[in-house]
Amino acid sequence: MGVKGFVEGGIASIVAGCATHPLDLIKVRMQLQGENHAPNPVQTVRPALAFQTTQSGTIHAPPRVGPIAVGIRIVQHDGAAALFSGVSATVLRQTLYSTTRMGLYDIMKKKWSDPNTGNMPLLRKIGAGLLAGGIGAAVGNPADVAMVRMQADGRLPPAQRRNYKSVIDAISQMSKSEGITSLWRGSSLTVNRAMLVTASQLASYDQIKETILEKGVMKDGLGTHVTSSFAAGFVAAVASNPVDVIKTRVMNMKVEPGMAPPYAGAIDCAMKTVRSEGPMALYKGFIPTISRQGPFTVVLFVTLEQVRKLLKDF
Numbered sequence: 001m002g003v004k005g006f007v008e009g010g011i012a013s014i015v016a017g018c019a020t021h022p023l024d025l026i027k028v029r030m031q032l033q034g035e036n037h038a039p040n041p042v043q044t045v046r047p048a049l050a051f052q053t054t055q056s057g058t059i060h061a062p063p064r065v066g067p068i069a070v071g072i073r074i075v076q077h078d079g080a081a082a083l084f085s086g087v088s089a090t091v092l093r094q095t096l097y098s099t100t101r102m103g104l105y106d107i108m109k110k111k112w113s114d115p116n117t118g119n120m121p122l123l124r125k126i127g128a129g130l131l132a133g134g135i136g137a138a139v140g141n142p143a144d145v146a147m148v149r150m151q152a153d154g155r156l157p158p159a160q161r162r163n164y165k166s167v168i169d170a171i172s173q174m175s176k177s178e179g180i181t182s183l184w185r186g187s188s189l190t191v192n193r194a195m196l197v198t199a200s201q202l203a204s205y206d207q208i209k210e211t212i213l214e215k216g217v218m219k220d221g222l223g224t225h226v227t228s229s230f231a232a233g234f235v236a237a238v239a240s241n242p243v244d245v246i247k248t249r250v251m252n253m254k255v256e257p258g259m260a261p262p263y264a265g266a267i268d269c270a271m272k273t274v275r276s277e278g279p280m281a282l283y284k285g286f287i288p289t290i291s292r293q294g295p296f297t298v299v300l301f302v303t304l305e306q307v308r309k310l311l312k313d314f
Contacts, residue, residue, distance in 0.1 A: 002107040008311060009102020010095060012304035016296045017094040022083035023292030024090070026070050028151040030285035031248045033065060034277045067288040078154050086150030089143050089167035097140025101198050102304075104132035109206075119210055125203035133198025137191040142183035144190050146170035148251040160254075178255065189247035189266050193240050200239045205232035205301055225302050233297030237290040242282035244289065246270050 017024075065073075074082050108128035113120040120128070137144075146167045153161050164170035174182045209228040218224045246269050255261045263269035273281050 002103060002110075004311060004314060005106030006099050006103030008304060008307045009106065010099030011307050012300050013094040013098030013102060014091055015303045016300035017090045017098070018087060019299050020292045020296040021087050021090050022071070023067075023288055023295070025083060025085060025151045026067050026074070027244075027285040027288040027292055028148060028248055029070050029074070029155055030065070030067060030288055031245045032152055032155060032252060033284060034281065067285075067291065070288075074154065082154055085154060086147045086167070089147035089150050089170065092167050093140050093143035093147055096143055097136045097194065099136075100139050101132040101136030101194065102202075104135060105129060105198065105202050108132065120206070122203065122207055125206055126199045129199030129201070129203045130195045132202075133194035133196070134191045136198070137194030138187065141187045141190050142171055143167060145174070145183060145185055145251045148248055149174075152248075152252045186247050186250040186266070189243055189250060193243040193247055196239045196243060197236045201232050201236040201297060204235045205229055205297070208232065222302065225305050226298055229298045229301035230294050232301070233294040234290060236297065237286065237293040241286050241289050242270075245282050245284055246273065249273065 071083070078085075105128050108131070109120055109125075112124045112128060146164070149162060150164050150167070150170060153163065156162075162170070162173070164173065171183060205228050208231050209224060212218050212224050212228060213220055218227070246266055250263055250266060250269050253262045263272065270282070277284075
């Protein structure tokens with residue numbers, strides 16, 4: 001029952017995840033820009049929109065590095081292969097998280113659709129997306145933590161790098177040094193983000209595709225799939241970016257033995273981020289997020305539609 005939906009969703013997700021991995025890595029690096037883990041909390045938390053002041057009294061805004069510059073810097077420092085740092089974690093994450101959410105959504109879509117039209121009302125689509133995304137995220141959180149750490153490792157000084165060899169090595173080291181619960185660090189954020197992404201991404205794709213076909217704007221084909229998926233990617237990026245920034249920082253934080261963690265939790269991380277870097281810090285990495293979410297969603301649904309055609313007789 002429903003195994004076919006899991007297989008189709010899993011294949012499409014792995015292809016999309018690997019194809020857009022470099023954009024995801026750049027997004028993570030940008031989301032960590034401006035983060036300060038100085039031991040003195042007074043230094044860590046600055047007033048919102050604060051700027052550095054020189055002795056002469058001249059005010060300088062903190063430098064902002066764009067996605068292209070971040071990508072070039074990664075290649076210059078660590079080589080082109082560094083753009084695929086953590087790709088093994090991406091494969092595992094898509095295998096666990098996306099396969100689960102896509103398969104569950106497909107099952108609920110079949111059960112909750114109108115038997116006459118074959119369509120599911122928008123509210124049911126959103127409900128199915130929220131439920132499927134939450135369960136998928138809980139299953140895939142260990143791979144998500146490993147992926148964030150592996151992607152962020154290159155921005156640390158060589159002496160502080162974790163140097164995970166693979167996603168299995170990352171999960172093993174985290175379990176030994178930080179306890180098994182560290183694999184679910186930031187899980188509440190992962191679940192919240194996944195619920196937002198899945199509901200906005202899958203529900204908007206289905207809704208936009210159905211509207212295009214009903215209005216006769218385009219026929220059911222590649223053009224409809226690309227248009228619907230790109231619009232769905234934009235909706236998902238806008239909805240999920242603030243939670244994604246906080247999730248990245250909480251998962252990446254380094255907890256020293258005997259020291260208080262940099263963030264006490266998601267709310268504490270959000271408050272410190274806004275106070276020290278301003279409200280728009282929650283949309284750090286938005287350009288690479290939409291640059292990645294758009295292509296990811298397009299590749300995901302175009303691949304999914306093709307896989308469905310190939311497996312329609314099974």
